[in-house]
Amino acid sequence: xxxRDTYHHGALPQALIREGAGLLAEKxxxxxxxxxxxxxxGVAVAAPSHHFGSARGLLxxxxxxxxxxxxxxxATTAGSPEDRASAxxxxxxxxxxECPGHAAVMFQLxxxxxxxxxxxxxxxxxxxxxxxxxxxxxxxxAAKLSQATRTLWSAVHGLVALKMLTPxxxxxxxxxxxxAVVSELRRDST
Amino acid sequence: xxxRDTYHHGALPQALIREGAGLLAEKxxxxxxxxxxxxxxGVAVAAPSHHFGSARGLLxxxxxxxxxxxxxxxATTAGSPEDRASAxxxxxxxxxxECPGHAAVMFQLxxxxxxxxxxxxxxxxxxxxxxxxxxxxxxxxAAKLSQATRTLWSAVHGLVALKMLTPxxxxxxxxxxxxAVVSELRRDST
DNA sequence: AATCTCATCTGATCACTGTATAGATTAATA
DNA sequence: TATTAATCTATACAGTGATCAGATGAGATT
Numbered sequence: 001x002x003x004r005d006t007y008h009h010g011a012l013p014q015a016l017i018r019e020g021a022g023l024l025a026e027k028x029x030x031x032x033x034x035x036x037x038x039x040x041x042g043v044a045v046a047a048p049s050h051h052f053g054s055a056r057g058l059l060x061x062x063x064x065x066x067x068x069x070x071x072x073x074x075a076t077t078a079g080s081p082e083d084r085a086s087a088x089x090x091x092x093x094x095x096x097x098e099c100p101g102h103a104a105v106m107f108q109l110x111x112x113x114x115x116x117x118x119x120x121x122x123x124x125x126x127x128x129x130x131x132x133x134x135x136x137x138x139x140x141x142a143a144k145l146s147q148a149t150r151t152l153w154s155a156v157h158g159l160v161a162l163k164m165l166t167p168x169x170x171x172x173x174x175x176x177x178x179x180a181v182v183s184e185l186r187r188d189s190t
Numbered sequence: 191x192x193x194r195d196t197y198h199h200g201a202l203p204q205a206l207i208r209e210g211a212g213l214l215a216e217k218x219x220x221x222x223x224x225x226x227x228x229x230x231x232g233v234a235v236a237a238p239s240h241h242f243g244s245a246r247g248l249l250x251x252x253x254x255x256x257x258x259x260x261x262x263x264x265a266t267t268a269g270s271p272e273d274r275a276s277a278x279x280x281x282x283x284x285x286x287x288e289c290p291g292h293a294a295v296m297f298q299l300x301x302x303x304x305x306x307x308x309x310x311x312x313x314x315x316x317x318x319x320x321x322x323x324x325x326x327x328x329x330x331x332a333a334k335l336s337q338a339t340r341t342l343w344s345a346v347h348g349l350v351a352l353k354m355l356t357p358x359x360x361x362x363x364x365x366x367x368x369x370a371v372v373s374e375l376r377r378d379s380t
Numbered sequence: 381a382a383t384c385t386c387a388t389c390t391g392a393t394c395a396c397t398g399t400a401t402a403g404a405t406t407a408a409t410a
Numbered sequence: 411t412a413t414t415a416a417t418c419t420a421t422a423c424a425g426t427g428a429t430c431a432g433a434t435g436a437g438a439t440t
């Protein structure tokens with residue numbers, strides 16, 4: 001994005017998110033730097049600060065963008081509720097694999113502005129989708145449903161974060177997790 | 191630890207791990223710095239490098255120390271296998287709460303030397319303990335057992351990492367997760 | 381069409397960081 | 411006691427995040 005002939009970039013925030021995610025995917029979180037992102041976007045070192053305030057702000061922007069994409073991918077509508085829950089979890093795993101830059105920061109809550117309204121909104125969407133689907137798979141009271149959703153969501157996140165999914169087994173272990181949670185939810189609610 | 195009258199510190203590696211974990215607990219991962227750790231330990235800025243090689247090395251040291259402590263806490267022997275599995279998960283949660291500095295880096299695989307032999311050894315211990323306990327709770331073949339362990343381990347990790355545990359509900363949701371996994375494991379193996 | 385306004389971007393500066401190197405100090409060993 | 415090895419210090423360097431005054435130009439107002 002360094003090929004720019006105008007003084008104003010035109011779409012710098014988006015470009016910074018894109019280049020930032022690329023840098024994260026390439027070099028990892030430890031080597032992330034605002035200056036390198038600015039370099040890749042072809043702007044001055046101070047430019048990113050004007051849009052995102054700080055490094056923390058840019059990371060939050062990348063995470064927010066990631067959650068928006070994740071929610072899109074998780075909007076599955078085909079099959080039974082349980083099948084859809086499985087599909088959502090698989091979509092989560094696929095997203096983490098295909099967008100490692102975004103995934104590298106989306107759940108690093110300690111590095112983000114957790115109070116950022118846009119971040120809160122986007123990060124809630126995917127979780128809410130899964131919760132709604134589980135509710136259809138196994139009717140239960142709000143408390144139990146909340147427990148089940150958190151357990152499954154956490155399990156999927158953990159599987160990805162801890163690299164505990166061999167590609168070969170990925171579908172199988174996700175099915176196991178979904179079955180375990182849905183079955184327990186049904187048993188609890190009867 | 192700045193009150194030192196000898197040229198040699200005597201136990202600098204341990205002190206660096208302790209001060210490093212303290213810094214992480216206080217200021218968080220984003221504000222972690224080798225120099226600040228050296229300052230708190232009362233040594234020159236370059237001293238930590240001689241023991242841990244780099245910042246990554248020190249973080250790996252802190253993580254390794256954390257896993258050693260975690261394995262100790264998870265060595266529960268009382269009750270039925272399922273109860274013990276629950277106790278192990280609760281121990282995990284308690285550790286994360288009481289030692290936030292250690293917990294902040296233990297699962298940040300991207301920031302650690304994952305090949306470090308000591309790290310591999312210590313980080314395997316707790317997981318192996320849980321696996322062995324699950325095996326007693328619900329006999330199953332190796333593949334299914336592995337899936338179940340990974341699911342539960344991931345779920346507990348996720349619950350902690352994503353701050354999805356309200357203190358009030360912590361025990362309840364952990365019981366839910368353990369029951370779900372153990373029940374599914376039993377069903378699978380029959 | 382000319383002017384104004386203000387968001388956007390630059391360039392320079394500051395304190396701070398991780399790491400490398402050479403040398404000082406002390407512990408261990410023979 | 412003399413020698414070796416381990417430990418720690420002091421200094422230096424390049425790279426970092428953040429701040430600030432000022433340059434630029436796109437769009438609204440007149």
